Amino acid sequence: MDTYAPLNIPPSDVPENVPLDRVFDVDAFNLAGIENGYQEACKRLQGPGIPNLIWTPRNGGHWIVTRGSMVREVLRDPARFSSGVIVLPKEAGEKYDLLPTRLDPPEHTEVRAVANKVLNLREIRRIEDPIREIAVELIEPLVALGHCDFSEDYAQKFPIRVFMKMVDLPMKDAALLKHYATQILRPDGADGTEMAVSVDKAVQGFYAYLDPVIDARRGGEGTDMITRVVNSQVNGEPISKVDALSLMANLLLAGLDTVVSFLSFVMLFLGRNPEHLKQLADDLSLIPHSVEELLRRFPIVSDARIIANDIEYDGVQLKRGDMIQVPTALSGLDEEMNDDPWKVVFGRKRPEHSTFGDGPHRCAGMHLARMEITITLHEWLSRIPSFRVAQSAAPRFSSGMVAMVEDVPLEWDAA
Template sequence: MNTDSLSPPSAKHRVPVPDHVPAALVREVDAYALDGIEEGFHEAWKRVQQPDTPPLIWTPFTGGHWIATRGALIDEIYRSPDRFSSRVIWVPREAGEAYEMVPTKMDPPEHTPYRKAIDKGLNLAQIRKVESDIRAVAVELIEGFAEKGHCDFAKDFAGVFPVKVFLALAGLPMEDAPKLNLLANEMTRPSGNTPEEQGKSLEAANKGFFAYVAPIIEARRGSAGADLITQMVNSEINGQPMAQDKALGLVSLLLLGGLDTVVNFLSFMMIYLARHPETVEELRSDPMKLQRGVEEMFRRFGVVSDARYVARDMEFQGTKLKAGDLVLLPTVLHGLDDTQHEDAMTVDLSRRNVAHSTFAQGPHRCAGMHLARMEVLVTLQEWLARIPRFTLAEGASPIYHAGIVAAVENVPLVWEV
């Protein structure tokens, strides 16, 4: 890692602590540059969640905001849109205000008909219909490198498999993936050294998505295709055709969700499995344990950290919150909460009562969760059937990135042919 480009903590862009924030709750946590992230994204967030860490802390970085550090709080805030609004769901605030995708930035009941439009193509019954197609993509990719005895998992599988599946469902060409991936990276990990710079980066990426989807929406309005985009843009909202600005936001959100989250989740999961051959053997030994183990994987490897906007002045957790405050919800900290899961950093395939917010909670629970579960299950089944034992290459150093969606690069795996 090139440390020359990293600012010392004292030089990071920070804001003054507001009068209503008790000094005892202030912690220096930068959600885009976590301390110790070179050792792992989940490990870095776990360092924040110490036994004496308050359930709610405040950081002067990323424009200044609260962070929920316990699973019970994260769950409650997600389920309480009347108190914790989705009108700004990104930190810093400048990025959140530039974000224009729907219905993630809407609250009930306005958001509900748009959510129904998304669910139409991504419900469990629809995803089960395409399981064989999903499986065929995974098999083709794995068999393309299985005989070589090595691959960069992040680049050769995780960065291709869910993207290929999703673009096929949306009826879009695979050659558009690199352009869309660049936009997705700037949406979920916007570049810049200040909140204002990050806001401008996100705004440009958001406009890039809108420019890409506008002609596609126009071409598919009024048609009868079975792809996800056609289904969504021809949905009625409260008995009326969907407005153009909402269609732009909805289709862009669809692409953003399909191109970034599962891609990175898969790589985090495989790094762990490459380092824990005993867990791999357990997965291989029992097909039912593998199926049930998918939920344990989602608990352990949460990747999303979005935010909520405090709707009004209130007291919460014994702390005064002001209207307009932002609360970051690192879903990783729900799954890794030792007060809810014993030995939370360990993947335990026999664990019961698995609780997590990896797909969020409440009205904004992830519409793509059925597709994500299918992709993870298929990956495990088809990979282990062809590459039953594998490790990280000697000296491998995965490169971790924090942000709204965590990412990891450089995941070289090796195995005997």
């Protein structure tokens, strides 16, 4: 396995609390080996000789945990590892002020309850049929073609259509909102200052778009997500407009990007592994449990936290205000958490992962995400049970807070 080597750097170029043997050249937005796959690039961080906690001078300088157990520990401990800043680099993360992600308990709890109200399992099951209808509408026209670019023809349409329906916003606005989401999760810019500008513009773009929508739906009786959020209560009082804007911007951000990316990773894998594809296509009842194994194997989110106070961690002094990256891929792919983690095993007993995060900020949209993935596989394999990745395929992987893969051309025998 390709791995990293310690970076030879003058002591004067690192903070005084950073031991030189913990310094590695890791760029979260351009991981070494990313051309061979995002998860493969992440796995390099668990190579021989790499400490459990390392520091990189990239993106303003920050720590990185490299073991699955530490991923969970950091995400579960907001007292030491605060969510006050969760995006790298720190300058950009300070512009990401969306609720409830930037709050720690107990302030976080009441705002998170509003998100849970519209995204709990009962609510998601209530809209299963409309979600399935959207999937079928997208898949049916592809069947007779015998080919598609999965990323472009399905993955970038399905979750977005679902979420735009849930919030009752016009599809013509989806491209603009998706652009804002991309600029927050994978911002343009050559350094932290430029990335901060990109993130700030995107956040303000969300706010400007949502401002009149929230005004129009305040006091309304609609069942769409925005109406329900803006007419909720926090701490016994009507949610403020500022908080409603922030919370809805965050929900849009998540709903318009993460599942889009994950679906392409899954179909790329199935198109390259006919034995796994046949296993699911021959028995569609395996899909729900198999989704959990796919979530374990293809995590795409890399969170960050800010150190709340000076602490010692893994034998190293961390200073208040230090940033620490938490790549969730290193949970599901860690041999200490899953036997033979590189292998996809449908039927694996209790696959362990942190793909939806952990602790108080565990993804509020996880029930929706699981349903979208399950429905996609069921409806696709019902109509296209056998397919392959085209020989001309040249998938393009990118890293960031949420990783992506683009150019996933699939082929099948249309007859």
